[in-house]
Amino acid sequence: MHFFGNRVTIDTTGTVLNAQDYYAFGEILRSYNNSSPNERYDYTGKERDTESGLNYFGARYYDSEIGRWLNVDPLADKYPGWSPYNYCMNNPVNSVDPDGRKVVDSKNKEISIVRQKDGTLKFGKNATSAVKRICNALAMTKTGGLMLDQVVKSKIKVHLDISDKTVIRKEGDKTIFRLGETIQGNFNPKDNYGQFQNTNGSIGIKEASITINEGSINTFMEKSSKAAGLTVDQVIGAVAGHEIVHATDESEINKDKQTQLKGEERKDGEVKPKKVENKIMDELKEN
Numbered sequence: 001m002h003f004f005g006n007r008v009t010i011d012t013t014g015t016v017l018n019a020q021d022y023y024a025f026g027e028i029l030r031s032y033n034n035s036s037p038n039e040r041y042d043y044t045g046k047e048r049d050t051e052s053g054l055n056y057f058g059a060r061y062y063d064s065e066i067g068r069w070l071n072v073d074p075l076a077d078k079y080p081g082w083s084p085y086n087y088c089m090n091n092p093v094n095s096v097d098p099d100g101r102k103v104v105d106s107k108n109k110e111i112s113i114v115r116q117k118d119g120t121l122k123f124g125k126n127a128t129s130a131v132k133r134i135c136n137a138l139a140m141t142k143t144g145g146l147m148l149d150q151v152v153k154s155k156i157k158v159h160l161d162i163s164d165k166t167v168i169r170k171e172g173d174k175t176i177f178r179l180g181e182t183i184q185g186n187f188n189p190k191d192n193y194g195q196f197q198n199t200n201g202s203i204g205i206k207e208a209s210i211t212i213n214e215g216s217i218n219t220f221m222e223k224s225s226k227a228a229g230l231t232v233d234q235v236i237g238a239v240a241g242h243e244i245v246h247a248t249d250e251s252e253i254n255k256d257k258q259t260q261l262k263g264e265e266r267k268d269g270e271v272k273p274k275k276v277e278n279k280i281m282d283e284l285k286e287n
Contacts (some may be wrong), residue, residue: 025087027056027062061104062087071209130162134212137237141283143276147241157207159164180239184253195257203257206243208247212236228283233240234284242277266286 048055055062060071072084116122123137131258139145151158167178184204185194194206217235221227227235251273259266 008172025067026062035287056210072268078166109143128161130212133162133233134210134236134240137233138240140234140237141280143242143283143287144237145281147244147276151244151247156248158244158247159207160208160212160240161210162212162214164215165213166219168216168219169211169242177216178213179216179220179226180210180212180243181233182243184246184256201204202250202254204250205253205257210247211244212239212243230281230284235281238277238280238284241280245273245276285287 001062049061052061053063053065054070055064060069060073062069067087067090068085069087070085070278119139120137121132123132123135138148151160167181169176169178186207186209188194191206195203196206197203214232214236217232219240221230221235230238246256249272252269256269257265259269
C-alpha cells in the first residue's frame with residue numbers, strides 16, 4: 001500500500017497554478033498544471049532547492065528520494081536507538097519533523113502522562129520506552145511521585161530520554177559521575193533559546209530536556225556505595241528527580257539564568273536537586 005499526499009497552489013480566482021502528489025517520504029509521484037515552475041515550497045511546506053532537489057528544513061537538508069537526511073541529527077543523543085539520518089523514525093504518516101531536529105506527533109502534541117486513581121500511570125500513545133521507564137521509576141517512591149506530578153503539572157514542556165553514554169571526569173582526587181543532565185530552554189535563537197523575562201525581572205523557560213545517562217549510572221553503581229542495594233531503574237528514578245528540579249523549579253531556574261547572565265558559576269545550584277535525589281534513595285532503601 002502506498003500513502004501519499006498532495007499540494008495545490010491556486011491564484012486569487014481559484015485557478016489551479018501548480019499541483020503535486022507525493023509519496024509519504026516526500027518524493028514527487030506526479031506534477032501537473034505546472035504553470036508556476038518557480039514554486040519551491042512543496043513537501044511539508046519546506047523549500048525545495050531547484051538544483052539539487054533537496055528540501056531545506058532549517059537544521060539540515062533532506063533527500064525525499066531516499067527518505068533520509070544528508071546530515072547527522074544535532075539531537076541524535078535523544079534518540080540513541082535510531083540512525084541519526086532517519087526521517088520521522090521511518091513513520092512519516094503519523095509523525096512530522098518540523099526543523100530536522102526533534103520528532104513530535106502530527107498535531108505537534110507532546111507525550112501525555114496521567115496518574116490514575118490506583119496509582120498506576122497511563123501514557124499517551126506516542127510515549128517512548130524511555131519516558132515510560134523514567135516515569136515508572138519515579139513512581140516507586142513518595143518523593144519521586146511528587147516530582148513526577150511536578151513534571152505533569154508544569155507549564156514547562158519537559159522532554160525525557162535515556163542515553164547509554166558514560167560521562168565521567170576527574171577533579172583532583174575526586175571522580176565526578178554525570179548521571180543526568182538538563183538543558184534549560186532550547187537551541188532556537190528565533191525563540192530566544194526558549195527563555196523569557198517576566199514582568200518582575202525573573203527569567204523563565206518554555207521547555208527543558210532531561211537526559212539520564214545510564215552508562216554513567218552503571219559505572220557509578222559499580223564504584224560507589226551510595227547506590228548499594230538499589231537497582232538500575234531505582235537509581236534512574238532518583239537521578240530523574242534530581243534533574244526535574246533543574247527543569248521545572250521556577251525559582252531555581254531563575255537563579256541559574258541570572259547567574260549565567262553575570263558570567264558566573266552558581267555555587268549552590270546542586271543543593272536542592274541533590275537533596276531530592278538523596279531523599280528518593282533513602283526512601284528506596286527503607287522499603
